[in-house]
Amino acid sequence: MALLLSACEIPNEPLVYPDADSSSAKLYQAKCARCHNAPQPHAHTAQAWPAILQRMQMRMITKGATPLNKDELGEVLGYLQRHAALADSK
Numbered sequence: 001m002a003l004l005l006s007a008c009e010i011p012n013e014p015l016v017y018p019d020a021d022s023s024s025a026k027l028y029q030a031k032c033a034r035c036h037n038a039p040q041p042h043a044h045t046a047q048a049w050p051a052i053l054q055r056m057q058m059r060m061i062t063k064g065a066t067p068l069n070k071d072e073l074g075e076v077l078g079y080l081q082r083h084a085a086l087a088d089s090k
């Protein structure tokens, strides 16, 4: 089972994010790893991220969690888009 999963996920190793020491990367992990592992920025394209963030905002609101404010949203979106995938392959 673990072998099957290891091709696309690394559940037992800490995830390493691009620019891990930057404040944006830290904000991203603080805000987006509360319900699931924060996905890698390159898991989606720059075009796809805004809609995903909107969906997550709704999920936070539904769960009674505080959604990101405008500044945080802009910073997280900028971070994701800087490191996003170039083409939609998934």
Ligand code: HEC
Residues within 6 Å of the ligand: 031, 032, 033, 034, 035, 036, 039, 052, 053, 055, 056, 057, 059, 060, 061, 063, 065, 076
């Ligand atoms: C309130 C809990 C919660 C928070 C906080 C949260 N998510 Fe999610 N997220 C979910 C749930 C629930 C799903 C759907 C079930 C799953 O895939 O685990 C999901 C799925 C996803 C998916 C994959 C499926 C899809 O809908 O595209 C992505 C990508 C994602 N989240 C990104 C993020 C990002 C980026 C943030 C930070 C802004 C974030 N999430 C914060 C609850 C949350």
